[in-house]
Amino acid sequence: MTYRLLLIVGLMAICAGTTMAESNDTLHLHEVSVTATRRLPEVIPVQSLSGEQLQRLNSNSVADALRYFAGVQVKDYGGVGGIKTINIRSMGTNHTGVVYDGVELGNAQNGQIDLGQFSLDNIEEISLYNGQKSRILQPAKDFGNAGTIYLRTRVPQFAPGETYHAKVTMRTGSFDLINPSALVELKLGERVNASLSAEWVNSSGKYKFRYRRVNPAGELAYDTTAVRQNGDINATRLEMGVNGTIDGGEWHIKAYNYNSERGVPGAIVNNVWRRGERIWDTNSFIQGSFTYGVGRFTTLNNFKYAFYRTHYVNNDDKQVKIDNLYRQRELYVSTANQYALTSWWSVAAANDFQWNDLRADMYDFARPTRLTDMLSIATSVDTRRFKMQASLLGTFVHDRLEGKESPADKHALTPAVMASVAPLCRLKELTVRAFYKQSFRMPTFNDLYYADMGNSRLEPERVTQYNVGLLLDKRFAGLLSHLRVSVDAYYNKVTNKIVAYPKGQQFRWTMLNLGKVDIRGIDVSTQSTFEPIGSVFVTVRGQYTYQRAIDVTNPADNYYRDQIPYIPHHSGSAVVNVQWHQWTINYSYIYVGSRYNQQENIRYNYTQPWYTSDVSLSRDLRVGRVDMRVLLEVNNLLSQDYDVILNYPMPKRNFRLTLRAEI
Amino acid sequence: MKRIFLKIFLPLLMVATSCRDDELVVPTEFDIVGDEQFGTGVRGLYLLNEGNMGSNKCTLDYYDYHTGLYARNFYSERNPQVIKELGDVGNDIGIYGGKMYVVVNCSHKVEVLDAYSGVRIGQVDIPNCRYVRFHRGKAYVSAYVGPVLIDPEAPRGAVFEVDTATLEITRKVTVGYQPEEMEVIDDYMYVANSGGYRAPDYDRTVSVIQMVDFKQVRQIDVDINLHRVKRDAYKQLWVSSRGDYGERPSRLYVLGKRAGYNEMQVIDTIDVACSNMAIKGDSLFFYATEWNNYTQRNTVSYGIIDVRTHEVISTNFISDGTEQQITIPYGIAVHPVTGDIFVTDAKNYVSSGTLYCFDRQGRCKWSVRTGDIPAHMTFLMER
Secondary structure (H helix, E strand, O other), X not given: OHHHXXXXXXXXHOOOOHHHHHHOHHHHHHHHHHHHHHHOOOOOOEEEEEHHHHHOOOOOEHHHHHOOOOOEEEEEOOOOOOOEEEEEOOOOHHHEEEEEOOEEOOOOOOOOOOHHHOEOOOEEEEXXXXXXXXXXXXXXXXXXXXXXEEEEEOOOOOOOOOOEEEEEEEEEEOOOEEEEEEEEEEEOOOOEEEEEEEEEEEEOOOOEEEEEEEOOOOOEEEEEEEEOOOOOEEEEEEEEEEEEEEOOEEEEEEEEEEEEEEEEOOOOEOOEOOOOEEEEEEEEEEEEEXXXXXXXXXXXXXXXXXXXXXXXXXXXXXXXXXXXXXXEEEEEEEEEEEEEOOOOEEEEEEEEEEEEEEEEOOOOOOOEEEEEEEEEEEEEEEOOOEEEEEXXXXXXXXXXXXXXXXXOOEEEEEEEEEEEEOOOOOOOOEEEEEEEEEEEEOOOHHHHHOOXXXXXXXXXXXXXXXXXXXXXXEEOOOOEEEEEEEEEEEEEEEEEEEEEEEOOOOOOEEEEEEEEEEEEEEEEEEEEEEXXXXXXXXXXXXXXXXXXXXXXXXXXXXXXXXXXXXOOOEEEEEEEEEEEOOEEEEEEEEEEOOEEOOOOOOHHHEEOOEEEEEEEEEEEEEEOOXXXXXXXXXXXXOOOOOEEEOOXXXXXXXXXXXXXXXX | OHHHHHHHXXXXXXXXXXXXXXXXXXXXXXXXXXXXXXXXXXXXXXXXXXXXXXXXXXXXXXXXXXXXXXXXXXXXXXXXXXXXXXXXXXXXXXXXXXXXXXXXXXXXXXXXXXXXXXXXXXXXXXXXXXXXXXXXXEEEEEEOOXXXXXXXXXXXXXXEEEEOOOOOEEEEEEXXXXXXXXXXXXXXXXXXXXXXXXXXXXXXXXXXXXXXXXXEEEEEEOOOOEEEEEEOOOOOEEEEEOOOOOOOXXXXXXXXXXXXXXXXXXXXXEOOOOOEEEEEOOEEEEEEEEEEOXXXXXXXXXXXXXOOOOEXXXXXXXXXXXXXXXXOEEEEEEOOXXXXXXXXXXOOOOOEXXXXXXXXXXXXXXXXXXXXXXXXXXXXXXX
């Protein structure tokens, strides 16, 4: 019965291991109550991965897991320590927001979040929203991005009589990986609990890669295998959370610290197989949220203080030495308030205030401070078969420079409208949805003020999105127990795109609002669950994306109407998960079609498709009170030699072994 | 279930089967230019494309005057066995004694080829090498990083001497900070030091190297951030300063020997900006690209200077309006016999450039697509 209930309720719980369910019914019942709310389809496309499904995906980091989402392209520079950023629907990395437990992560310096830094160890759920999350009680900032990734960490849930949970995990494998982690959850009182999570990653980052070329006659030109150097990482993560509930509300406080030392492996070019660049990162933040509802009124309040320190050193004997230190601070407060006018009509307003600064010990880098004020109003209508939401966000940005004239203040008004309807009485599980959204990104501190290259006259880069889609989410009795199919077609327009433009003499650049990109695409994702024979569960996820993203800046350019760099026309993934008693086998396949590594779509810039198969096998067992799991993963099973980014070779076949114990 | 499979997963599988092929060595592409010339003594023109840093797209193009064919990406087809092709960021090219020397800055090497076939002879590893010049059987290569790091925080540059027969480094001399171009007059070498990595404390000197014992004997104070050095037929040196890209503009200086002195010194300042130049006879052809913060555009200027009188005799050597099509002029060369002027356009640095050929009257004869950042040219003489 428990199984059936789990499968019925939602896609989240599908992969819940059989042993887990046996060992801890209460925990899962709780999960059921959480996931039950997801039965109402979101107004606009959402994709998510959570719980067991996420844990079995052969992923090292959040970035790896995001490869299974439709419309997402991951830029991966290779290895455990390599930088990984994502691009949703070809709009550019800077248009993607990343929200960690309710508060957005920031990087005012370059606007990009390295998702390779976020381990999956304590992540409970990853969700990706195109446009924005379709709820109106959220910080004004959450209305601002063109697409947002929500990362939710595990929040303690105690069954009656339980006072603590503990989990210890050890991972090891290729690249000389040592990756232990621990999680302790404590019940401090009836309404207060705490969790502490710690993790250490150490890896030499060494892996073999191969370059092989043949001449047009088919004869071997060269074939060389080398070991990737200077890709080592040593990182620690410490995270502490305290959560509590009061009558009509709840509160959360979280402190986070990430410290790492990494080598920057760099491009592999002729005669250069090793580089001397290193980066030390310290990212710390403390954040809190408080939700309280009384009658028809609900309030959500967030705060955050963050400190980021990046130390970059170039020790390459052949190059001129560089040693730069960058320090960023961020202070953020937000209040969002919602009032339900009727049972089906709500209004909300939010106000966020953010302060950022950047200090760099670099010649001619201005010392900027930025004040951002965001005001949003939103309304939503929710009847049984029709949902609608509209929002308007006003953003006001004031930059101040130390010892220099400040640029003019910038402001933008960005509306969004979204609606979904279940058109058929006989098939209520089918919904049709559409959204229109405007958004923008502020030029980053690097775009504006970076020594010599920055251009303080930049305007915000703007994006307009149109999306229509269908969702079918249906349960059946019989072999196929659950089917979810969604299809979305979209048209995005990027204007005032901030691009590097050559200036003056020699090899020098500036940033200009020059680019225009026209993006048309289709995302298809499916998920289905089968029960072919007793106690065998098969879950299949598939995802396909078609994108045509062309540069429409200037007809005089060589690359006018050419596909923009690193965006494949076709990409997709498939995941098959089979469970039988305590055994689970997982197969994942990723395909990224041919791309061009520069703007011009010519032979010299052509990059071949790549596709990898990853397999994992796990066994759950229970020893006394302890639940244990052994997980063996083989990644890039067919050992394909590929580059995601030109001259950044990816690892050949590699392995990982995970041992986990939990009470 | 079967239907679902057919409808959903089959297309996915079909996409997945559009597979990888063997990676090919990048083939040469030919364009018909047609400007065939015989009897000038000049066989062809090599053009080195720098390629954006990290892209490993330094490529070599060749135009042949006998066939009228332009060959794009000539190196990798001639040398398919070279791992990762020609390299990352080409910075200079020169021909001496039947050998061609290609300086590949971010691959830290000078590639030596047979000038007539383009087949590789060998390579000389020189860290952060910049420019190459020749003198009495030796090649001289300037490099940003000196052999001995006296002050590791601010290493001075060096000039390396390479024996053109053995391709061995024979001598080296430490000069100023981040040295660029060089010229030799009367057994003294003059090296422009930029100090470009030390902004705002740019170097402002030309190093004088006595070739007999290969020692720096003097540094001539000129201006900040020096780059180009060209000699004319009157033993004068034309030295360009890049300025500081802001308040201080680019300038062109003339170094010569005043009557009664045996040392080179600044004898004139030409009130023009200069990014690059080429001299033929008494004419110095130059262009300049300067960024204007107010208009948010590059200002491009072209001109001719009479090297005897130091007068600007023309403010544009292009007469037919073709300059409107050129975004960023990046290289210049003058045909040693016909006087045809070659100008390259690097456009946005990350897409194919264009090579323009103008006749002596400044009319565009032909243009052709090149590799990324076409920059450095050298003429191949007939055997």
